[in-house]
Amino acid sequence: MPGWSKTWTFFFMFVLMEKLIKDSKAASEYLSHISLDCAVFCFQGGQLKVLLLKSRKRQQWMLPGGFVRQDEDVKDAAHRALKERSGAQKVFLQEFAVFGSPARTKGNKDLFDAHAWLGQRFISIGFYALVNYLSVTLVADHLSEACEWCSVDHLPEMALDHKDILNQALESLRQHLNFKPIGYNLLQEEFTMPELQRLYETILGKKLHRGNFARKILSFNILEKLEEPRKGGAHKSPNLYRFNHENYKAALENGFQQMFN
Amino acid sequence: MPGWSKTWTFFFMFVLMEKLIKDSKAASEYLSHISLDCAVFCFQGGQLKVLLLKSRKRQQWMLPGGFVRQDEDVKDAAHRALKERSGAQKVFLQEFAVFGSPARTKGNKDLFDAHAWLGQRFISIGFYALVNYLSVTLVADHLSEACEWCSVDHLPEMALDHKDILNQALESLRQHLNFKPIGYNLLQEEFTMPELQRLYETILGKKLHRGNFARKILSFNILEKLEEPRKGGAHKSPNLYRFNHENYKAALENGFQQMFN
DNA sequence: ACAAAAGTGTTGTTTTTACACCCATGA
DNA sequence: TCATGGGTGTAAAAACAACACTTTTGT
Numbered sequence: 255m256p257g258w259s260k261t262w263t264f265f266f267m268f269v270l271m272e273k274l275i276k277d278s279k280a281a282s283e284y285l286s287h288i289s290l291d292c293a294v295f296c297f298q299g300g301q302l303k304v305l306l307l308k309s310r311k312r313q314q315w316m317l318p319g320g321f322v323r324q325d326e327d328v329k330d331a332a333h334r335a336l337k338e339r340s341g342a343q344k345v346f347l348q349e350f351a352v353f354g355s356p357a358r359t360k361g362n363k364d365l366f367d368a369h370a371w372l373g374q375r376f377i378s379i380g381f382y383a384l385v386n387y388l389s390v391t392l393v394a395d396h397l398s399e400a401c402e403w404c405s406v407d408h409l410p411e412m413a414l415d416h417k418d419i420l421n422q423a424l425e426s427l428r429q430h431l432n433f434k435p436i437g438y439n440l441l442q443e444e445f446t447m448p449e450l451q452r453l454y455e456t457i458l459g460k461k462l463h464r465g466n467f468a469r470k471i472l473s474f475n476i477l478e479k480l481e482e483p484r485k486g487g488a489h490k491s492p493n494l495y496r497f498n499h500e501n502y503k504a505a506l507e508n509g510f511q512q513m514f515n
Numbered sequence: 516m517p518g519w520s521k522t523w524t525f526f527f528m529f530v531l532m533e534k535l536i537k538d539s540k541a542a543s544e545y546l547s548h549i550s551l552d553c554a555v556f557c558f559q560g561g562q563l564k565v566l567l568l569k570s571r572k573r574q575q576w577m578l579p580g581g582f583v584r585q586d587e588d589v590k591d592a593a594h595r596a597l598k599e600r601s602g603a604q605k606v607f608l609q610e611f612a613v614f615g616s617p618a619r620t621k622g623n624k625d626l627f628d629a630h631a632w633l634g635q636r637f638i639s640i641g642f643y644a645l646v647n648y649l650s651v652t653l654v655a656d657h658l659s660e661a662c663e664w665c666s667v668d669h670l671p672e673m674a675l676d677h678k679d680i681l682n683q684a685l686e687s688l689r690q691h692l693n694f695k696p697i698g699y700n701l702l703q704e705e706f707t708m709p710e711l712q713r714l715y716e717t718i719l720g721k722k723l724h725r726g727n728f729a730r731k732i733l734s735f736n737i738l739e740k741l742e743e744p745r746k747g748g749a750h751k752s753p754n755l756y757r758f759n760h761e762n763y764k765a766a767l768e769n770g771f772q773q774m775f776n
Numbered sequence: 777a778c779a780a781a782a783g784t785g786t787t788g789t790t791t792t793t794a795c796a797c798c799c800a801t802g803a
Numbered sequence: 804t805c806a807t808g809g810g811t812g813t814a815a816a817a818a819c820a821a822c823a824c825t826t827t828t829g830t
Contacts (some may be wrong), residue, residue, distance in 0.1 A: 287546045288638060328615025328638055339639060349613050354589025354641050377589060379613050428771075429694070447806070464792070466809080470792095489807040490801040509690075709781070722818065726784080731819095746808040750780040 284321035288334050289376040291353075291416065292318040293423035294340065296387040297440040302456045303404045304420060305340065305392070306412075308400040314413035315404075317420060318395075319378070332381045339401065341391045346384040348440040350426040351419075353378045358415045382423040384439035431457055434511040440495050444480060446492035474510065476502040545582035550637040551593050552580040552614075552677065554684035558701040559648040562666045563688070563717045565681060566588065566601065567673075569661040578664075578681060579656075580639070593642045600662065602652045607645040607700040611681075611687040614639045619676045643684040645700035692718055693771040700757050707745060707753035724749035735771065737763040 294305035306315045322328055322337030332347050334382065387403075394401040401437045404410065406424060407416065430436060437453060451467050480494040554648060555566035567576045581596030584588055593608050615638045648664075655662040667670065670678065691697060698714060712728050732738065741755040 285548045285636075287549065320616070322638070325617045327615070327617060327637070328613060330774060352613060353590060353611050354583070354640070357587045360780095375546075375586070377546070379615070386793070431799095432702075433690075446808080461781065465795095465809090467808080488830090489805090490809080491622070492808055560825090707781085724822095726782090727820065730780080730784090738824090749830065750778090751782080753781055 258265075268337060284323055284326075286371075286398070287375055287377055287380070288322050289319055290322065290328065290335065290379045290381060291419050292336055292347075292381045292383050293317055293420050294336065294345075294383040294385060294404060295406075295423075295440065296385050296425065296471045297386040297453050297456070298403065300452050300456070301407065302404040303387075303405050303479075304409075306402055306404045306410070307394060307398040309340075309343060310399045315416070316398075316413045317416045319362075327380060329381075329405045332379075332383075336383055339393055339395065340385065341393065342385050345433065347380060347381050348383075348426070348430070348434060349381050351380045351422050353380060353415060353419060355415075378419070380419050380423060382427060384436060386440070386442060388442065406511065428459075433506060435497075435502065435506060438502060441480055444494045444496050446494060448483060448492060450495070453489055474501070474505055476505055531748070533762050541587075547632075548636055548638055549589075549594065549650040550580055550625060551583065551589065551639070551640045551642060552578045552680050553608075553642045553644050554578055554594055554681050554686075555597065555644040555646060556647050556667075556688065556701065556713050557604075557648040557651070557664060559664065561713050561717070562668065563714075564648075564664040564666050565670075567663055567665045567671070568600075568673060570662075571658055571660045572680060576671045577674045578657075578677045579662075580713060584614070589640060590642075592641075592737065593644075597644055600644065600656065602654065603650060603738055604645050608642050609687070609691070609695060610640060610642050611643075612641045614676060615678060616642060616676075629638050639680070641680050641684060641689060645697060647701070647705065659760055671672065689720075690716055694767060695768060696758075696763065699763060705741060705745075705755045705757050707755060711756070722726060735762070735766055737766055 269270040292305075296303050296305075304320060307318055309317055318335060318339045320331055320338075322331040328333075329347060329349070333345065334342070336345050336347070337343055356375055358378070359374075359376045392403075404421075408421070411417075412420070419494065427436065431454070435449060436457070440453060441449060447468050450471070451462060454467070455462055476498055477495045478498050479497065482494065485491050516661060533580075553566075557566075566579060568579055569576055579596060579600045581592055581599075583592040587595075590610070592609060594606065595603070597606055597608070598604055617636055619639070620635075620637045637686070641685050652660040665683075672678075672680070673681070688697065692715070697718070698711060701714060702710060708729055711732070712725065716723055737759055738756045740761050741757065743755065745755050746752050
């Protein structure tokens with residue numbers, strides 16, 4: 255087409271591309287090939303739990319995830335995805351790994367065949383999130399029929415490589431226990447010593463000695479004991495503590511030098 | 516255009532898009548918006564060094580980086596980038612962070628204005644690599660006029676957020692010292708006790724006690740002493756050691772329980 | 777002779793670990 | 804009274820840190 259100027263070629267292209275873009279809102283709204291998956295943890299009933307969605311189409315459990323808008327920070331995208339799913343804002347979010355094998359989303363076309371855009375290859379950025387069980391209201395998205403907390407000790411079968419992602423999130427959680435404000439974000443603002451100990455025991459996967467645990471964690475001066483104990487339990491009212499933000503933050507900067515192993 | 520069928524619309528689009536794609540080889544070869552940056556470390560002359568490239572266009576130092584092919588594993592892409600830059604294959608590579616702020620590549624257009632594709636927003640996946648100084652031959656790419664080892668103690672100004680990426684790589688290196696085969700990958704196959712100690716001292720940034728260091732690291736049974744010492748030095752020939760792969764690997768699986776802090 | 781490397785012994789300190797008590801209190 | 808929570812004392816074991824002294828060996 256020697257008579258066509260470059261300008262005309264581009265003009266036509268844009269007219270046609272606009273139509274394509276309207277067909278697929280996602281293609282213009284989000285960066286292609288990039289997704290994120292979140293392992294959202296809470297601590298409830300003495301158990302570490304993770305938020306799972308059940309896909310409507312295939313009855314498989316999945317981690318909540320999302321995509322990154324054209325001009326959005328990746329971490330903001332994760333916050334947005336999380337807010338939609340749990341109503342929770344200002345959640346503690348930590349990136350822990352990238353899942354970049356081209357094979358990992360081969361099953362996508364099947365899983366999401368109603369949406370062509372979802373059939374592409376995705377490189378997924380893995381985050382773990384820590385939320386307070388009480389401050390959260392679960393909301394299933396339109397692709398999901400259920401949205402539940404599931405104990406990490408009894409995980410169901412999961413779609414794609416999501417079980418793998420979750421296991422790596424758990425491993426990172428363990429390694430970060432002395433470096434990130436994990437206790438602070440998983441517990442309520444006010445908590446008892448047995449609750450804190452059970453959290454540590456659950457994440458580390460082993461029993462800790464009661465007396466020594468309290469002695470050690472108190473020696474860091476990161477806890478403040480409150481005046482009033484928690485009333486209403488079946489037994490002795492336990493003391494309540496909360497974190498001293500300043501000292502906690504300062505202690506994490508260096509990482510707790512061998513806190514608990 | 517009611518007479519046009521959807522099929523025709525798409526046919527024209529593809530014809531035109533093909534032309535666009537030919538205009539920009541990169542756009543078809545690589546995933547858009549995704550890059551990777553490598554902090555390549557070696558240990559030489561008692562110093563930890565990092566591989567830097569000097570950009571021809573702006574005389575700024577940069578970390579070597581690359582892009583991910585359409586059907587390529589992200590880690591393979593990092594290996595490929597590294598091989599081009601250093602000739603090194605089978606390098607130890609560890610992903611450590613994602614740099615996903617939309618602001619981070621705002622300077623790109625200026626830096627790479629010869630290549631439109633490079634002006635887009637990039638989410639970069641950060642790797643650190645550990646190489647043996649002797650097994651590497653540096654090669655500058657066509658955008659760079661120099662390619663050098665630079666001591667991490669005397670870093671020059673760097674482009675974009677590369678200094679930030681490098682600092683996070685160093686921090687990760689420190690935290691991984693007891694969990695990843697860092698000594699194994701930075702030293703030669705055969706090394707002396709003072710070399711190993713200096714490596715630990717450099718990464719941790721502090722002096723360690725000679726006698727206690729040797730005692731402790733030998734107690735892990737991860738080293739094998741060779742028959743012959745290293746000849747030719749100015750003083751007493753030091754003993755040579757190498758890692759016992761099996762024991763080293765086993766020890767890393769649990770992480771060295773407080774090895775050196 | 778000197779300097780770097782190597783090996784080991786010793787000592788005091790700190791940390792860890794494991795028990796053992798004792799007390800408080802809500803049902 | 805019992806189950807749970809909370810506080811403390813202490814003793815043995817282990818780990819750590821700091822020194823000191825010795826030996827080896829290539830130049």
